[in-house]
Amino acid sequence: MSIFTIIAVVLICVGLLFFLGAAVGIMRFGDFYTRMHAAGKGDTLSSLLVLLGFGVYQLNNFQSFSESWPVLLVILKLIAISAFILLTSPTATHALMDSGWEDGIEPELKNDKPETNALEEDMPQPKQKEAQA
Amino acid sequence: MNFDFDSFTLFTGIALLVLMIPATYRLATGPTAIDRIVSINIIGTKSAVILVIIGSLFGRVEMFVDFALTYALLNFIGSLAAARYLHKTPPARGQVGEDE
Numbered sequence: 001m002s003i004f005t006i007i008a009v010v011l012i013c014v015g016l017l018f019f020l021g022a023a024v025g026i027m028r029f030g031d032f033y034t035r036m037h038a039a040g041k042g043d044t045l046s047s048l049l050v051l052l053g054f055g056v057y058q059l060n061n062f063q064s065f066s067e068s069w070p071v072l073l074v075i076l077k078l079i080a081i082s083a084f085i086l087l088t089s090p091t092a093t094h095a096l097m098d099s100g101w102e103d104g105i106e107p108e109l110k111n112d113k114p115e116t117n118a119l120e121e122d123m124p125q126p127k128q129k130e131a132q133a
Numbered sequence: 134m135n136f137d138f139d140s141f142t143l144f145t146g147i148a149l150l151v152l153m154i155p156a157t158y159r160l161a162t163g164p165t166a167i168d169r170i171v172s173i174n175i176i177g178t179k180s181a182v183i184l185v186i187i188g189s190l191f192g193r194v195e196m197f198v199d200f201a202l203t204y205a206l207l208n209f210i211g212s213l214a215a216a217r218y219l220h221k222t223p224p225a226r227g228q229v230g231e232d233e
Contacts, residue, residue, distance in 0.1 A: 001136050009141060016148055019179070023155040026172065032165055039171050043178050050145070050182050054189055057138065070195055077198040078185070081205055085178065088209040092174055095216035100167045102220055 008057035015049030018042050031108040032100055040093030044085060051082045139190060146186040149179050170215045177208030 025038025055078035062071045153176055160172040181201045188197025 005136070005138060009136075009138075012141075012145055016145065016152075019149065019152050022175070023152045026159050026175070027155040032168060035159070035168065036171060039175050043175050047178050047182055051185060054185055054194070057189075058194065074195050074198055077195075077202060081181065081185075081198070081202050084202070084205055084209075085181070088205070089174075089178065092209055092212040092216065093171070095213055095220075096167050096171055096174075099216045099220040100165065103165075103167070105165055105167070 002060055004056050004059045008053040011049050011053030011056060015046040015053060018046035018049065022046065032105050033097065033107050036093055036097050036100075040090055044089040047085050047089070048082050051078050051085075054078060055082075142186055142189050146183055146190070149183050149186070153179055167216075167219060170212060170219075174208065174212040177204065177211070181205045181208065 019042065022038055022042025025042060026035055029035045029038055055075045058071050058075050058078070062068050065072075156172040156175045156179075160169050160176075163169045163172065181204045184197050184201040184204060185194065188194040188201075191197070
């Protein structure tokens with residue numbers, strides 16, 4: 001059992017742990033925005049960790065550069081998928097959350113009274129609220 | 134201790150499939166439409182990872198990595214298109230309802 005296999009198993013186990021956290025967050029959170037938060041962060045990091053773990057495991061097949069350059073190509077593609085997910089998953093989450101805010105989905109706030117909540121005055125209101133007022 | 138990486142890979146794939154169940158629950162009973170789209174996005178990301186796992190099990194990672202890359206691309210474009218569709222943007226020129 002080589003050092004690359006040990007590193008790969010550790011990376012994949014940590015990734016599965018973050019996937020579990022994202023799944024629990026999607027199940028348990030009571031608000032649209034908190035569910036988006038759990039889904040966006042947990043899914044991105046855990047996908048990165050699992051893909052990089054498989055990339056590290058591919059280093060076991062590497063002997064010399066002239067013979068086993070396809071292994072390096074596979075590792076490069078795995079890193080490319082990781083970088084792509086790292087760029088696009090938060091972008092998609094932000095776009096979906098922005099469209100949800102434009103649709104007028106209300107966040108659950110800790111203080112239900114508007115006059116005691118200083119945070120709510122600073123926030124830009126949803127467009128439906130402005131139309132009613 | 135004899136450690137089989139293929140068995141561990143198979144366990145990882147089954148665990149990812151089991152972790153798709155909460156996303157499917159949110160897809161079925163999501164209060165808003167965007168909750169459902171987020172769960173589809175999560176299932177798509179997990180599917181890209183599962184494609185790499187399938188390639189590692191079959192010993193053809195160099196082929197399945199391309200599938201995973203394509204799947205991640207299409208997943209991003211699909212969720213972005215859904216987000217723009219649900220985004221109530223004002224029209225590019227003129228007032229709202231000017232055409233009617």
